[in-house]
Amino acid sequence: MKTVQHFIDGKHADGTSGRHGTITNPATGEETGEVPFASESEVDTAVSAAVKAFESWGAASLSKRTQVMFNYRELVNAHRDEIAELITAEHGKVHSDALGEIARGLEIVELACGIPQLLKGETSTQVSTRVDVESIRQPVGVVAGITPFNFPAMVPMWMFPVALACGNTFVLKPSEKDPSATLRLVELAHEAGVPDGVLNLVHGDKTAVDRLLEHPDVDAVSFVGSTPIAKHVHDTAGAHGKRVQALGGAKNHMLVLPDADLDQAADAAVSAAYGSAGERCMAVSVVVAVDPIGDELVGKIAERARALTIGPGDDPASEMGPLITAEHRDKVASYVPRAREQGAEVVVDGTGLVVEGHEGGFFTGVSLVDGVTPEMDVYADEIFGPVLAVVRAEDYQEALALINRSQWGNGTAIFTRDGGAARRFQLEVRAGMVGVNVPIPVPVGYHSFGGWKDSLFGDHHIYGNDGVRFYTRGKVITTRWPDPSDGGIDLGFPSNS
Numbered sequence: 001m002k003t004v005q006h007f008i009d010g011k012h013a014d015g016t017s018g019r020h021g022t023i024t025n026p027a028t029g030e031e032t033g034e035v036p037f038a039s040e041s042e043v044d045t046a047v048s049a050a051v052k053a054f055e056s057w058g059a060a061s062l063s064k065r066t067q068v069m070f071n072y073r074e075l076v077n078a079h080r081d082e083i084a085e086l087i088t089a090e091h092g093k094v095h096s097d098a099l100g101e102i103a104r105g106l107e108i109v110e111l112a113c114g115i116p117q118l119l120k121g122e123t124s125t126q127v128s129t130r131v132d133v134e135s136i137r138q139p140v141g142v143v144a145g146i147t148p149f150n151f152p153a154m155v156p157m158w159m160f161p162v163a164l165a166c167g168n169t170f171v172l173k174p175s176e177k178d179p180s181a182t183l184r185l186v187e188l189a190h191e192a193g194v195p196d197g198v199l200n201l202v203h204g205d206k207t208a209v210d211r212l213l214e215h216p217d218v219d220a221v222s223f224v225g226s227t228p229i230a231k232h233v234h235d236t237a238g239a240h241g242k243r244v245q246a247l248g249g250a251k252n253h254m255l256v257l258p259d260a261d262l263d264q265a266a267d268a269a270v271s272a273a274y275g276s277a278g279e280r281c282m283a284v285s286v287v288v289a290v291d292p293i294g295d296e297l298v299g300k301i302a303e304r305a306r307a308l309t310i311g312p313g314d315d316p317a318s319e320m321g322p323l324i325t326a327e328h329r330d331k332v333a334s335y336v337p338r339a340r341e342q343g344a345e346v347v348v349d350g351t352g353l354v355v356e357g358h359e360g361g362f363f364t365g366v367s368l369v370d371g372v373t374p375e376m377d378v379y380a381d382e383i384f385g386p387v388l389a390v391v392r393a394e395d396y397q398e399a400l401a402l403i404n405r406s407q408w409g410n411g412t413a414i415f416t417r418d419g420g421a422a423r424r425f426q427l428e429v430r431a432g433m434v435g436v437n438v439p440i441p442v443p444v445g446y447h448s449f450g451g452w453k454d455s456l457f458g459d460h461h462i463y464g465n466d467g468v469r470f471y472t473r474g475k476v477i478t479t480r481w482p483d484p485s486d487g488g489i490d491l492g493f494p495s496n497s
Helices: 040-057 062-078 080-090 095-113 154-165 180-192 206-214 227-239 262-278 294-306 326-341 396-405 419-428 464-470
Strands: 006-008 011-013 020-024 031-036 122-128 131-139 142-146 169-173 199-201 220-224 243-247 252-256 284-290 345-348 367-370 387-393 411-415 433-436 472-480
Touching: 006 040, 006 180, 040 142, 040 169, 040 199, 040 206, 062 080, 062 095, 062 154, 062 180, 080 095, 080 180, 095 154, 095 464, 142 154, 142 206, 154 169, 154 180, 154 220, 154 464, 169 206, 180 199, 206 227, 220 227, 227 243, 252 262, 252 396, 262 284, 262 294, 262 387, 262 411, 284 294, 284 396, 294 345, 294 367, 294 387, 326 345, 326 367, 326 387, 387 396, 396 419, 411 419, 419 433, 464 472
Parallel strands: 142 169, 142 220, 169 199, 220 243, 252 284, 252 411, 284 387, 367 387, 411 433
Antiparallel strands: 006 011, 006 199, 020 031, 122 131, 131 472, 345 367
């Protein structure tokens, strides 16, 4: 079995804590490796390396940092199949989906390549007699990134390329469930010219996370994960004086109006609900069908759901792979019989699926549950698996009120041909990302990703202009150059004249 090491100060490092986690292939259930869990002292070593490296990297020229980002972009692109294979082997998602994850991560690397434009300041001349004012942005210092299992390549690339391009140094704590792809990204960054200590990686559990949140030399924390952990990260890091962005969970609703193209809506619902086995924070988990199209729409979704091919991610025929662990699979599957007990109709029940030749894998089929109400567990909880709930609504207003009552506000979508209804929805719905006939409205790299309510703790969204603002601090400089006519004491409040 392989050991996925830490990467600290430009070198691989074995764990010294004596604690480790097990890496498993979700398609087979076989243990394939182990990952060391960092002690507090190992986290301290990584932070110390980042602190030392910041002295030179934070002062490095924009052209140098930009060149490193261009080098990195080319290396990741050249190794995308290798990275995708690592994702499939440890996460389970199909190869094409893993490649898509890397492509979306590369968008942010490309954004980082344009950092000279994004970091341009502002200047106002002659605001007062011979006085100029300039606004600039400077790096915050050492940034910690804590990333989830469901996107082991994309989410880290949403963080550290922009942070590094802005002049910060970084300590990354990826998910211990599928760490190999993340480590490979860090290795490639070093190969691209990122100096020792600028980008470090430590594996671990709550011990490592809490040390990063409390460490006096960590200046900012970026997190993506579940809502309870996001709140813990936000509250703990904030209490220790750090800048925090903590992206949490979701329960994304897709509203389908009676005038929508129901075939397109059904295609979109199936793709968005069951892609990556539903293990996406932007997955559609609730379809809100407005009368009278509910029965027809459910029938079309069920037809497509039953036709999906489920199998190991390295099989080109597979459209959906396994879930990340046996425990998570069992938890996801438990919602289907519970929904039936609570009065919903289980239209498609995928919980008994067995994939021939992969009986030890963590597979479940896709499930579709109709007649769901907000009191049911299948609606109230973030399931994070291939279970799609359908709620019926009498009209647009009832549907909008349902969506807006949700504790989460990550993403949402409306399917309609009515431009007026679409415009009204995008202004009235309480969510951070809205799709109009687009089921998964993940913004392109030059906009920003982030939700509302319990889907985001902190003031900044991730990547885009918000990412640049998060990883930098503003500074305003007021300048007057001496003139022979200047002089004299004036205790009055300065005026602009």
